[in-house]
Amino acid sequence: MADEVFLALANPARRRLLTLLAERGREWTAGALAQEFRSGEHPLSRPSVAEHLGVLKRAGLVRDTPEGRRRVYELNAEPLAEIADWLAPFEGYWRRTLRDLAEFVENEEEA
Amino acid sequence: MKGSLIAAVTVDQFVAAQPEKVWRALTDPEWIGRWWAPGDVKAEVGHAFTLQMPVFGPIPCVVTEVVPHSRFGYTFNGDWTLTWTLTPEGRGTRLILRHDGFDLDEKRQRNAFDQMGPGWRDVVLPRLADVVESEIERAAPQEMTP
Numbered sequence: 001m002a003d004e005v006f007l008a009l010a011n012p013a014r015r016r017l018l019t020l021l022a023e024r025g026r027e028w029t030a031g032a033l034a035q036e037f038r039s040g041e042h043p044l045s046r047p048s049v050a051e052h053l054g055v056l057k058r059a060g061l062v063r064d065t066p067e068g069r070r071r072v073y074e075l076n077a078e079p080l081a082e083i084a085d086w087l088a089p090f091e092g093y094w095r096r097t098l099r100d101l102a103e104f105v106e107n108e109e110e111a
Numbered sequence: 112m113k114g115s116l117i118a119a120v121t122v123d124q125f126v127a128a129q130p131e132k133v134w135r136a137l138t139d140p141e142w143i144g145r146w147w148a149p150g151d152v153k154a155e156v157g158h159a160f161t162l163q164m165p166v167f168g169p170i171p172c173v174v175t176e177v178v179p180h181s182r183f184g185y186t187f188n189g190d191w192t193l194t195w196t197l198t199p200e201g202r203g204t205r206l207i208l209r210h211d212g213f214d215l216d217e218k219r220q221r222n223a224f225d226q227m228g229p230g231w232r233d234v235v236l237p238r239l240a241d242v243v244e245s246e247i248e249r250a251a252p253q254e255m256t257p
Contacts, residue, residue, distance in 0.1 A: 087213065090120045094208055097147055098124035101206070104146035105128045105136045 005079040008059035013037070013044060014052045018061060021075035028073045119211040127203040130180045137183050137195055154183060162187075 008014055020036055021028055030050055037044040044052075053073065056062040060079045064071045126133050136142045138154040143162075150162035150172070158174040176184030176194065184194040191212040198205045 087120055090210060091122060094120060094122040094210060095124075098122055098206060098208060101133075101136055101146045102124050102126040104142075105126050105132055108132075108136075108142070108145075 004059040005061065008055050008061055011052070011055075013042065013048075014056055017049070017052055017056060018075060021062065021073060022077075029070045030073065031070075033073065119209055119213065121207065121209045123205060123207040125200065125203055126206050130197040130199055130204045133197050133204045133206055134180045134183070154179065 009018075016037075017033060020033060026032070030046075030053065033053065034044075034046040034049040037049050053062060053064075057064065061076055063074045063076050065074070066072075134154075136146060138152055140149070140151050140153070143150060143152050148162040148164045148170075151160045152158075152162075152172075153160065154174070154177045156174050156177050160172050160174075162170045162172060164170050170188045172185045172187055172193075174183075174185045175192070176182055180197060182194065182196050184192060187193045187210070191210060194209045194211065196207040196209070198207075
């Protein structure tokens with residue numbers, strides 16, 4: 001599971017999809033998402049967007065619900081907590097280290 | 112692969128001292144070991160040095176960016192980059208550290224802190240690269256509703 005999440009995120013198009021899906025108040029169908037990728041720096045075809053959506057879905061980062069003849073896509077951010085778990089120790093380490101630096105500099109006489 | 116990088120950790124700290132003095136703590140080999148890890152650091156682009164980390168061991172570094180009293184960047188253990196930014200603030204300095212280059216393709220990196228020993232493991236609230244961070248923040252309220 002964790003590997004799938006990391007691999008799913010290791011692609012700029014999929015990260016952009018997640019960012020779009022994080023916009024609340026919009027109903028994201030595959031068509032609406034594909035529309036966002038039609039222009040811009042790295043345009044993607046509709047089948048490519050669908051393929052990326054599939055990767056995100058298999059990683060558990062995206063859910064889709066049928067609504068009539070359409071499918072509505074939603075972000076599921078729960079697996080992202082794994083990334084947070086991964087980086088949190090680094091943040092803790094640096095906070096302590098920078099505090100040590102501040103304490104040292106504030107008490108050290110300039111020679 | 113640079114295109115696959117996603118995450119960074121950013122931490123900031125106010126220091127009640129002038130940027131010149133904070134700069135010295137970062138770039139003077141006589142000083143750096145007294146608050147962090149000893150090493151033959153030098154504020155010169157291209158300079159290669161080693162930091163002797165107490166738990167993790169020797170870390171190879173290469174200086175990539177020097178703007179005296181303002182910005183100091185170096186590679187840290189290969190794929191990672193540390194960038195220190197100093198900004199005058201009142202009578203002191205706002206110091207920002209960005210630890211960049213967490214590659215989500217690399218399982219080795221994901222497990223890196225497990226090998227670093229318990230000194231690395233205290234957990235404080237995480238701050239991630241903007242994309243990942245905003246995902247979590249925006250998505251959190253959604254989980255409250257059924």
